[in-house]
Amino acid sequence: MLPNDPAILLSVINTKLRDQYSSLAALCDDLDVSEDEIKKQACRYRIRIRCRTEQIQITPDVKSQKEKMR
DSSP states (O other): OOOSSHHHHHHHHHHHHHHTOSSHHHHHHHHTOOHHHHHHHHHHTTEEEEEETTEEEEEEOHHHHHHHHO
16 A cells, blocks of 8 residues: 655655665566556656656656646
């Protein structure tokens, strides 16, 4: 089960990827959750998860924030 609080969600994902898992796929497999579910939950908080080789970047979704400011 994933945390509902966005700060805790990011913290949990970052910590587990840094300390325990080599990829988002391995983390998802162990937590029995799909990558899409994690990405959808992050998207609700306007956070985008990018997977590049073995590096995970969690960045604010700037496009959504700009559209909201209009």
